[in-house]
Amino acid sequence: MENRKETNSAVDIPTTHCTDVESSSISDGTVVASSSWEKSRQWIRSIGAEEYGIERVPESRRINQSPWSLYIAFFSFNCCTTALALGYLGPTLFGLGWWDSFLCVLFFNLIGAVFPAIVTAFGHRTGLRTLIMPRFSFGWWPAKVVVLLNIFTQMGWAIVNALAGGDILFVVGGGKLPKAVCVILIGAVSIIIALFGYEYIHAYQRYAWLIMLSCFVILAGFGGSHFENIPMGSGPQETASVLAFGTAIIGCEVAWVPCAADYSVYMDQETNDWVVIACSYGGLFLSQFLLEALGAALGTLISSPDERFMRAYDSYGLGGLIEETFADRGSGVRGLGIFVQIVLSFSTAAVGVVSMYSIGLSFQMMTGKAVRVPRFIFTVVGGIVFLVCAVAGRDHLESVMTNFANICAYYLVPMTTVLLAEHYLWRKGFTYNLTDWNDKEKLPVGIAAAVSFTLGTLVAFLCMSQAWWVGPIAAAIGGSPTGTDISWMLAPAVTLAVYLPGRYWELRKWKR
Numbered sequence: 001m002e003n004r005k006e007t008n009s010a011v012d013i014p015t016t017h018c019t020d021v022e023s024s025s026i027s028d029g030t031v032v033a034s035s036s037w038e039k040s041r042q043w044i045r046s047i048g049a050e051e052y053g054i055e056r057v058p059e060s061r062r063i064n065q066s067p068w069s070l071y072i073a074f075f076s077f078n079c080c081t082t083a084l085a086l087g088y089l090g091p092t093l094f095g096l097g098w099w100d101s102f103l104c105v106l107f108f109n110l111i112g113a114v115f116p117a118i119v120t121a122f123g124h125r126t127g128l129r130t131l132i133m134p135r136f137s138f139g140w141w142p143a144k145v146v147v148l149l150n151i152f153t154q155m156g157w158a159i160v161n162a163l164a165g166g167d168i169l170f171v172v173g174g175g176k177l178p179k180a181v182c183v184i185l186i187g188a189v190s191i192i193i194a195l196f197g198y199e200y201i202h203a204y205q206r207y208a209w210l211i212m213l214s215c216f217v218i219l220a221g222f223g224g225s226h227f228e229n230i231p232m233g234s235g236p237q238e239t240a241s242v243l244a245f246g247t248a249i250i251g252c253e254v255a256w257v258p259c260a261a262d263y264s265v266y267m268d269q270e271t272n273d274w275v276v277i278a279c280s281y282g283g284l285f286l287s288q289f290l291l292e293a294l295g296a297a298l299g300t301l302i303s304s305p306d307e308r309f310m311r312a313y314d315s316y317g318l319g320g321l322i323e324e325t326f327a328d329r330g331s332g333v334r335g336l337g338i339f340v341q342i343v344l345s346f347s348t349a350a351v352g353v354v355s356m357y358s359i360g361l362s363f364q365m366m367t368g369k370a371v372r373v374p375r376f377i378f379t380v381v382g383g384i385v386f387l388v389c390a391v392a393g394r395d396h397l398e399s400v401m402t403n404f405a406n407i408c409a410y411y412l413v414p415m416t417t418v419l420l421a422e423h424y425l426w427r428k429g430f431t432y433n434l435t436d437w438n439d440k441e442k443l444p445v446g447i448a449a450a451v452s453f454t455l456g457t458l459v460a461f462l463c464m465s466q467a468w469w470v471g472p473i474a475a476a477i478g479g480s481p482t483g484t485d486i487s488w489m490l491a492p493a494v495t496l497a498v499y500l501p502g503r504y505w506e507l508r509k510w511k512r
Contacts, residue, residue, distance in 0.1 A: 053364045053375040056437060057127035057265045065267040067279040070120060073202060073263055074256075074283030076209035077354055079216070080347040083288050085164045085318050086252055087295025092302055092313070094241040097230035101245070101296035108246040109289045112253025115416050116260040117281035121273045122423075123261030125430045129361055130261040132437055134415070137422035137503075138453070139446025146415055146453075147365045150258040150358065153408055155386050157255060158355035162187040162390040164318070165348035171319035172341045180391045186345065187390055190352030191383035194360070195376045201353055202263070212347045215340045220294055222333065223325035226309070228300040240480035244465060249292070250488045251409030256284060257416050259358040298322065356383055409488050410464060414456030414495040418449045421499055426507070445510050448502030456495030463487040 090101030122133050131150060135143045166183035173182070193204055233241070264276060301309040301321050308327070312320030322344070326337025360379035364370045370378070423429070436442040462471040465485040473490075474483035 053371060054129050054132060054361055055371075056132075056434060059127070059269050061266070062124075062127075062268045063266050065264070067267070067271060067275045069202060069206070070264060070276060071279040071283040072209065073205045074280055075287040076205035076212070076283075077351045078284065078287035078291065079209045079212040080161070080291070080350045081164045081168060081318075081344050082161050082348050082351055083252075083291035084216075084295040084298065084344075085160075086248065086288075087292030087297075088299035088318055088321070089248065090245050090296045091230060091299035094245045095233070096238075096241055096245060096296075097232040098228070098296065098300050100232045100238065100242060101299070102293055104242055104245050104249060105289055105292040105296060108249035109253060109285050109292070112250040113281050113285040113288070115254055115420075116256035116284055117277045118420065119257050119260040119416070120264055120280040121261070121276050123264030124267035124269055124271050124276060125273065126261075126432060126434055127265050127269070128261070128434070128437055129265065129365075130257070130259050131362060131365055133261070134419055134449075135437060135443050136427070136432055137418050137444060137446070138449040139444045140440035142446040142450040142453075144366055145450075146258075147362050149411055151362045151382075153255065153258070153412075154355040154358045154362070155382065155389065156407070158187070158190065158352050158359075158386045159390040159393060161190070161348040161352040161355070162386070163394060165345040166390075166394060167317055167345075168319040168322060168341050169345035171316045171323050172338055172345065179394045182345070183390045183394050184387055186348055187352065187383070187387045189346060189349040190356050191379065191387075193349065193353045194356030194379050194383075201357060204353070205350060208347075208350050211343060212350070215343045215347075216291065216294060218336070218340050219322065219325065219344070220297070222329065222337070223298060223301075223322075226301055226304060226306070226325060227297045228303045230300050230303050236484075237480045240465070240482070240484040244485045247409050247464075247485050247488055249288075251407070251412070253284065253288065254412045254416060255408040257412055257419075259354055262358065262361065298325075301325075356386070359383075359386075410460040410491070411453075411457045413488050414453050414460065414491050417456065417492040417495040418453055418499055421496060422449075422503070425500070426503060442512060444512050445506055448499055448506045452495045452499035452502060455498050456491045459494045460487040460491035463490050 087101070087105055090096045090104060091098070096104070119130060119133075122128070122130065126133070131143070131147050134146050138146060162183045165186035166179055169182040169186065170177065170179045193200060232238075260280065264280075267276070295318075298318070298321050301324070302313050304310070309321060309324050312324045314320075316323070319341070322341060323337065326333055326340070329337075356379050359382035360375040360377075363378035363382070364373075364375060433442070459473075461469070463473045463486045464471045465474040465480075465483040470483050471487075474485055474487075477484040477486065
């Protein structure tokens with residue numbers, strides 16, 4: 001089979017990337033060659049979709065994918081209404097002013113983008129998907145728990161993305177197009193693109209951001225004269241609100257950790273790690289910072305002396321605020337506004353694609369038998385479940401979004417702490433025996449990782465402050481009636497304190 005290499009930044013995936021024989025490796029290391037399996041793979045190849053799933057991509061099958069493509073991909077993933085919706089929660093849900101919302105968006109994104117950016121380098125250096133890497137610290141069985149949590153997380157983010165886009169599309173239709181139909185339309189686009197895999201996702205993201213960013217600039221231009229400079233608060237209540245909003249922002253950035261390396265696995269192994277990390281960091285930070293800042297500015301409209309903005313917010317939420325920014329400018333501008341709203345509604349497909357793609361890969365990591373099933377089958381099944389859930393929750397964007405953004409921080413921060421501690425302290429960089437990735441007898445036992453991850457997550461929940469649960473530590477700190485959320489600060493400290501001695505003991509006892 002031909003091993004193709006490209007000389008530009010376009011992502012063009014080789015016909016096959018794991019083996020030069022017509023067979024398929026499954027999770028237990030055996031090789032299966034069935035006629036039905038091969039026919040399905042041939043059909044996948046014939047439509048230009050990505051053929052394989054979680055199998056390691058060897059060096060012989062890499063391409064000259066430019067690190068710049070990661071900047072474009074991550075910028076495009078986040079150049080969507082979902083980031084806008086997160087930013088507008090600062091004034092609307094957490095009661096912050098303009099400048100404190102802006103500073104939260106700036107500093108918490110600066111911190112949060114570090115973790116997924118570092119993890120991106122695992123892809124090109126190992127050729128392994130992101131959630132295969134926890135096997136080298138968590139071991140075979142505990143790593144499956146992490147994968148299962150990721151399936152629920154990606155399902156949640158897919159719902160958030162569909163709801164954010166559906167809200168705007170519903171407003172464009174004047175309420176005549178049922179919101180359930182709006183959500184299904186947005187979700188269907190994400191599922192279709194995700195079905196085709198790596199090459200098509202990169203191709204879509206390479207151009208989509210240009211259109212999306214142009215529409216956001218238009219929105220900012222017409223909305224600028226309406227935005228309000230809400231004064232910054234002070235005191236314990238302000239501190240609690242800043243930390244709660246910050247937790248949501250950190251959670252949104254850290255949510256990229258379970259899939260960050262998936263988009264660099266075909267990149268040449270010799271590509272400079274720091275260039276990969278820098279490009280990924282730039283795309284992750286800049287996109288979320290710009291869009292969340294614009295969202296915070298939109299959120300200030302609820303304090304506008306013009307009461308039509310509050311009425312629009314009460315009736316249609318974010319979609320109503322966006323519509324009203326174009327409402328008093330004449331028919332020509334109103335027509336432009338409708339076009340912008342339609343584009344922004346479908347912009348959430350850019351990040352919804354990521355969730356659908358990750359779900360397909362995650363199912364294959366759960367059991368060896370699942371690898372025999374083509375990835376796109378799991379994407380279809382996951383897509384159907386997500387659409388049903390999204391339709392059921394179509395009227396609750398704010399609560400769904402804040403819950404999932406925070407839940408990501410509560411368990412992903414401890415998981416990322418274990419992953420990076422193993423990498424930098426025990427493996428001393430990329431010194432993994434990559435042939436062990438599928439051999440549970442050679443992987444770590446995982447006791448240290450499992451215990452530290454569990455305790456770190458437990459501490460995070462004790463420190464959390466949400467509408468549905470206020471942990472005793474958060475409540476004891478005070479600052480507001482619902483306490484102060486310090487989960488993302490305390491959880492990694494506890495995780496690291498338990499993991500380091502536990503891993504030392506584990507290595508002495510089992511030598512792996």
